[in-house]
Amino acid sequence: MKQLTICILSIMLLSIMATAQNKKPNIVIIYVDDLGYGDLSSYGATEVNTPNVDKLANGGVKFTDGHCSAATCTPSRYSLLTGRYAFRKDAAVLPGDAPLLISTDRATLPGMLKQNGYNTAVIGKWHLGLGNGDVDWNGKVAPGPLEIGFDYSYLIPSTGDRVPSVMLENHHVVGLDQEDPIEISYKKKVGTDPTGIENPELLRYPSDKFHGKTIVNGVSRIGYMSGGNSARFRDETVPYQMLHKARTFIDEHQEEPFFLYFAFHDIHVPRLPDARFQGATDMGVRGDAIVQMDYITGELVKHLEKRGLSENTIIVFSSDNGPVLDDGYTDESVERLGKHQPAGPYRGNKYSAYEAGTRVPTIVYWPGTIVARESDALVTQTDLYASFAELVGHELEASEAPDSEAMWSTFAGESFEGREYLLEESVTLALRHGQYKYIHPTKKNPSWIKLEKNIEAGVSTEAQLFDLSNDVGEQENIASKNKKLVKKLQKEIERIQNNEVTR
Incomplete structure (x- = not known):
């Protein structure tokens, strides 16, 4: 009987081990906004220290020729999630009231992973449009992420310099008082809220006219907003809110594979880092926002480690386009740049056709599986779709992710062969x-x-x-x-x- 019991326990243990070994890896994409090739200490920065991201770079595959697909945010995000070049959709940087850019019948990265047993979430900056062009911010905001493959979403609806300055959880604005309804216009002023153009004395720092509309949290934004006062976010707390939601999502789905698209607003304008990071660098708010981003990244990674998930979780860290200093607000990012080179040795910045427009930090980290190394392979975020499909055994249909190439062995550092074009x-x-x-x-x-x-x-x-x-x-x-x-x-x-x- 004793031998039989031992035999049964051995079989159970082997079964558990086999299940653990065969479990599909979790996938986390950490997507920073406006982070340049030279903005991390692991990529040569000397005026700012980023130890948490450096841990990923030093423990994973650090690409020196990694690219987002476009020199601006909306097109890069579109290509990342669809495996399709943004010019095919004529995608450009969207206004805050734009309709959903990704068609609900188009295959997406989260949708593909969801078909293969993953729970999917997007947390952070969206900027891919919502609704069908007539969004009711006081009711159900749809279609959106939930209609294109995500199971859960917690969003800045567009980006921080555009109204509405609220958080959207799944289909509804967080903390909205229905007796103080939201009204949004990008054509004419609504309500009586002060604007940056009319009331510059109320601003934390000046803006150009384009960013000079409704003031929220001491900063004027693009577009006009009225109402929704209880729902308006404080820029300083948004990164912590994102981290909390990410931890909760991980905790709720730690027993099954999950995909988390964690999209920072940092270091995009307006740059309003929390008080604990103010003065962390000599570069002003832009440098301090980089330090804040690094801290939040570290806390997210630590949570995966705390839950025992790190060795079964692939982390991809990158940026949506190259760096920019003055992007509508006079926040001393230019004056206090010092010796720092946001684009590293490359020419251009965000918006530019030169190399710094799309060459960005690109890191793939999977402790226990991926060997730490530096790779000069030519890679692009557009290929993550087909590469993850390859990893999980999903056969792409002819029209699915049409511009994405399966290159998992390259992303994993097993091959140094990159894109031909x-x-x-x-x-x-x-x-x-x-x-x-x-x-x-x-x-x-x-x-x-x-x-x-x-x-x-x-x-x-x-x-x-x-x-x-x-x-x-x-x-x-x-x-x-x-x-x-x-x-x-x-x-x-x-x-x-x-x-x-x-x-």
Whole structure:
């Protein structure tokens, strides 16, 4: 009997071990806003210290040629979640009252993972539109994340510099008093709330006219808002609220695979770090917001460790586009920059066709499975969809994630083979091919990028070609000396434009 009992217990133990080994890994994407290639100490920053993110970089695969898909936020987020280039949707940075950008019948990363047994959540900045163009902020706000594959959502509806300045949990505004209804307009003033243009004396720091509408929490925003006073967020507490919701989601689903898309608002404007981080750097609020982001990242990782989930959780850490200093608010980010180089050695910033527009910190961390190493493989966030599908054994349909390539072995550091061609979206299209960077000529003249942001747009009516192996700063245009290569890269861009299904 004793031997039989031992035998049964052994079988049970082996069964438990097999189940644990066969369990699909949890997936967490930590998505920072406006974080540049040079904004982390693990990527060369010396004026700011980011020990928690550095832990991920030093313990996982740190990519030195990792890219978001576009030089602005909405297009990058669209491509990340759909595996589809944003130019196909003509996606641009959305106003706060825009309808849902992702069609409810389109396959998405959370939807694919949900089909494969995952519980899915998005927490943080959304900026992909909500509703069908006639959102009632006082009722059910839909369609939204729950209609495109997420089981749970806790959102800043658009982004922090745009109204409505509230949090949205699933379909409803958090903390709303129905006797103080919300009214939103991006065309004309509503209500009697002060604005930055009319009442600059009420502001914590000045803004341009575009950001000079309704004042919330001492900062003027884009668009007009009336009502909803009990629901209006305090920028300083939003990161903690996000962390709390993420911990709760993890706790509720720790016994089954989960996907968490944790989308920071930091370090996007308006930059209003909590008091505990003010003065953490000599760079003012932008530097302090980086430290705050690093702290919240560390607390999220610690919670996974505390629950014993870290070795079964893949963490992808990256940014939605390159860095920007003055993006509508005079918050001393320019004046106090000092020796810090937000874009590292690369040319351009957010909005730019140059390399710094899309080359961002990219880290994949999976302790116990992924070996720590640095990789110079050419990778893009657009490929996460097909790569995770490959990992969980999901066979993509012909029209699903059409621009995404399965590259899990590269993301896991098992291979150093990256993309042959990598598309970068901005005002125009650019293409990476090995050491070469080609920027498609365009007649568009986005003068506001230079005039308002002091950023080089990187566009020209002439073809631009750079050899990054000896010209990392994209200073010498060698297109006229390499006409055959220019023609080849131009044809590849045209092929991508005309062929949605690239697999």
